[in-house]
Amino acid sequence: DEHCQFLSEKLGIFKRFLEDWTNKCDDLGKVEDLERRIRDVSYRAQDYVEELAFFSWKDMDLLKCYDRVYSTKGCLSQIVDETKLIELEVMKIYEQMSCHADVNASESYLLESSQEKSPAVQDIVVGLDDDVLEIKTRLCSFSSKLEIVSLVGMGGIGKSTLARMVYDDSFIQYHFSIRAWVTVKDHQVKGLFLGLLDGIVEFIDEIHEKHSEQLEEMLYRKLKHNRYLIVLDDVWSTEVWDKVRRCFPDDKNGSRILLTTRLTEVALLAKSDSAPYCLKFLDLEESWELLCQKVFGRKFDHSDLKDIGKKIAERCQGLPLTILVVAGQLSKLQRTRMCWETFAKTVGSTVTD
Known part of the structure; x- marks a missing residue:
């Protein structure tokens, strides 16, 4: 029953x-x-x-x-x-x-995973706690059929970071007996199958000699009768989904596919019962908090830089990865108001670059 x-x-x-x-x-x-x-x-x-x-x-x-x-x-x-x-x-x-959890422990935990399986996860992205809980809830929902959960947002807003935080979550590891991650962009179909199998089977040289159809069948058999979580990160076209969707069996056991994309039409094509989850931009306070963390660490003791720092954070337009880039530049400068004011005048071109 x-x-x-x-x-x-x-x-x-x-x-x-x-x-x-x-x-x-x-x-x-x-x-x-x-x-x-x-x-x-x-x-x-x-x-x-x-x-x-x-x-x-x-x-x-x-x-x-x-x-x-x-x-x-x-x-x-x-x-x-x-x-x-x-x-x-x-x-x-x-x-x-x-x-x-300790901040440093969290950072090392997030970075444990092989960077070959996903892009490097940035240290800590503030403002994602609610998003993590929502995605975990969708992945562990009470629907038994195979579901596709789509994360949508522009480049730099933190889709891959959020997906990785969920993917590495302790509860998610308990919930799914098989997990696999592949970054889709610029991969041929054979490369996608190899990337997914890399997280599931022990690799041998003979696997690379197999045709796409053989790899597809192998992946299907490995996933069959298991509750699995597959992350398809950075999907750029509907054609990719059409080519790989057949290898995901639906055993009515609560398996899930987490798909990240910049394109709403790709998310809609997956035809999930739930609407695509659109990542929001960071507000000014969240942007400033993230900038502070990256430049000063846990302790901020430069109150004279707060107003100009907030202006710099605001010009990052709420994009977490942009803030991290700007924070990296600020970290190289002297922590004086004059240096920060000079940087603030050029931050627009830094963001563009």
């Missing part, structure tokens, strides 16, 4: 969560409350499943049997709804633990 499969998967995730995070979370009361709710929902689910499996139906007429099954499945449906609420609470705790 679909309900039983769902409960089995989620309760397994909850068990690992309790094993890993009981001694790591500051709010032990919240974890203990979740443990109590998880135990309660587990026992109730077990009772109803056993009732369906072992109840004696032979002395009941067909109508009563139907009513009994319908009633029991209705109770299981309620348990599924409660399980979904618990899952959201678990995701929030993962999110809170990430926010309280």
Whole structure:
């Protein structure tokens, strides 16, 4: 039954969560409350499943049997709804633990992944916390069919950075048994298949000698019967999606494809049940916060530079990667008002370059 499969998967995730995070979370009361709710929902689910499996139906007429099954499945449906609420609470705790992690540890964690599999993730991008939670929620939604989640935004707004933050998230690693990432831009179809297989199978020289069709079949077989997350980063054309979509099986197990693109028409072509997620620009305060982090680190003790610094941040037009470039230039200058004012006059051309 679909309900039983769902409960089995989620309760397994909850068990690992309790094993890993009981001694790591500051709010032990919240974890203990979740443990109590998880135990309660587990026992109730077990009772109803056993009732369906072992109840004696032979002395009941067909109508009563139907009513009994319908009633029991209705109770299981309620348990599924409660399980979904618990899952959201678990995701929030993962999110809170990430926010309280040491900044340097977070930076090294984000940069652990091979740069061959994705572009280098910039240190920390402020203003993405809500975006991360929203994308995680979409990826772990309760729809069992294969879904495409699309991130849309102009170059430099942080699509790849957001995708990488989600991809490397602890809860996402638990949720999906297979994860693979490929940057699509400038890749031929064979290169895309090789890039995806690189994250799934142990590479041997013979793989490079295979034709695209053979690689496609190999990828399909590896993904089949697994709940997987595939990231297609920087998709520039609808033709690319048309060529690779066949290799993603839909086993109705909650697999997901996360697609980033600058082009709305590419996102719409994926025909997901959810609308494309459009990344917003950073506001002035967020822009200034990011600029400060990159130039001064944790401690900002140059109040005389704040007003001119905010003007520089404003001219970056809310683009995180532009701010990082400008911050890199500022870091090379003396931290005097005269130097910063001179730089502010030329920041427009720096952004353009």
